[in-house]
Amino acid sequence: MKALVFHGPGSIAWEDVPDAALVESTDAVVQVDTTTICGTDLHILRGDVPAVTAGRILGHEGVGTVVSVGESVTNHAPGDRVIISCISSCGVCRYCRSQMPSHCLAPEGAPGIGWILGHLIDGTQAELVRVPFADGSLHRLPPAVPDPLAVLLSDILPTGFEIGVQYGQVKPGDSVAVVGAGPVGLAAVATAGLYGAATIVAIDRDLNRLEVAKGLGATVTVDASAADWREQVLAATDADGVDVAIECVGIPQTFTMCTQLVRPGGHLANLGVHGKPVELALQDLWIQNLTITTGLVNATTVPMLLRLVAAGKLPVDAFVTHRFALADIMEAYGTFDDAAQTRALKVLLSR
Ligand code: NAD
Numbered sequence: 457m458k459a460l461v462f463h464g465p466g467s468i469a470w471e472d473v474p475d476a477a478l479v480e481s482t483d484a485v486v487q488v489d490t491t492t493i494c495g496t497d498l499h500i501l502r503g504d505v506p507a508v509t510a511g512r513i514l515g516h517e518g519v520g521t522v523v524s525v526g527e528s529v530t531n532h533a534p535g536d537r538v539i540i541s542c543i544s545s546c547g548v549c550r551y552c553r554s555q556m557p558s559h560c561l562a563p564e565g566a567p568g569i570g571w572i573l574g575h576l577i578d579g580t581q582a583e584l585v586r587v588p589f590a591d592g593s594l595h596r597l598p599p600a601v602p603d604p605l606a607v608l609l610s611d612i613l614p615t616g617f618e619i620g621v622q623y624g625q626v627k628p629g630d631s632v633a634v635v636g637a638g639p640v641g642l643a644a645v646a647t648a649g650l651y652g653a654a655t656i657v658a659i660d661r662d663l664n665r666l667e668v669a670k671g672l673g674a675t676v677t678v679d680a681s682a683a684d685w686r687e688q689v690l691a692a693t694d695a696d697g698v699d700v701a702i703e704c705v706g707i708p709q710t711f712t713m714c715t716q717l718v719r720p721g722g723h724l725a726n727l728g729v730h731g732k733p734v735e736l737a738l739q740d741l742w743i744q745n746l747t748i749t750t751g752l753v754n755a756t757t758v759p760m761l762l763r764l765v766a767a768g769k770l771p772v773d774a775f776v777t778h779r780f781a782l783a784d785i786m787e788a789y790g791t792f793d794d795a796a797q798t799r800a801l802k803v804l805l806s807r
């Protein structure tokens with residue numbers, strides 16, 4: 457089969473590799489019908505994730521058709537059309553049983569993000585993929601949900617919803633500020649309305665992305681480059697600040713922006729992955745009575761989000777901006793990496 461192989465920082469290639477095959481009785485092998493590229497893949501390519509070593513196939517989002525299953529797999533059979541979750545989890549360990557499968561203790565679960573960062577198991581940017589713990593890691597797809605929507609459920613929609621909206625404890629009538637309108641921030645914008653947020657403010661420096669945010673449910677957009685960005689947000693919400701601020705960039709500056717936006721007693725949900733230390737100014741923040749949360753996506757809400765997408769209650773068509781054949785994945789990486797020029801959000805690859 458062909459697959460996108462990581463050969464070390466700055467080096468990837470679409471090349472021949474041995475076909476993915478069943479190893480454990482709990483495995484499935486899935487033909488990848490549609491996959492996509494995530495910002496995390498670019499981090500790996502830049503060498504920011506040393507745990508990913510040369511020879512690994514990248515990718516942790518995908519929709520496909522089951523080719524074969526091990527003898528212990530009961531939920532799936534050859535021919536099933538499935539979403540491949542970015543979290544592979546055993547379902548029985550302490551963390552899986554407490555709704556935290558991203559910390560699954562099984563060697564090929566998501567320990568230390570084995571799947572999502574691709575350093576323990578080969579990924580979905582390939583013609584075939586081996587899926588450990590298939591019963592819990594695959595979700596059967598209704599025919600009415602097309603691949604371009606289904607693939608958003610592997611990672612970005614559950615991340616925006618679980619680590620942004622749920623950890624932020626968005627409640628009916630709340631004001632929510634989403635700082636960073638990349639694919640994951642837009643997923644937070646799109647899902648904040650599920651808990652009845654009254655005002656959803658999207659904040660970014662990329663005006664094109666702010667336009668997309670409006671279509672996904674942002675009631676207000678604010679250019680982060682404007683000198684009065686904070687005043688604009690507070691004018692649209694409450695002079696005291698917003699109920700919930702969701703950090704969706706992963707740099708110290710945007711974390712600080714969030715601390716400057718939340719009202720006393722509010723929630724700051726950080727979902728951005730920070731490459732550099734962030735100063736937590738507790739000397740100023742203690743008096744604000746804030747709740748600050750952070751975390752790695754668990755993807756436990758995929759079945760619920762899938763039902764909403766299938767019912768047309770989560771219109772997320774605007775995420776997909778580019779489509780390529782799987783064999784043209786090198787060109788797709790270029791398009792995704794140059795998002796400022798190409799306006800790429802999600803770049804889809806299909807067989
Ligand atoms: P992205 O890089 O596509 O989007 C980031 C956005 O932030 C861009 O639109 C950019 O214009 C904007 N931005 C940059 N600097 C800004 C500033 N100073 N003010 C306002 N906006 C600014 O990234 P993405 O794919 O949307 O992912 C967002 C973050 O979520 C990343 O850090 C990613 O690693 C993280 N992530 C976390 C999890 C998790 O489990 N917690 C899972 C997936 C992704």
Ligand code: ZN
Nearest residue numbers: 546549552560
């Ligand atoms: Zn587990």
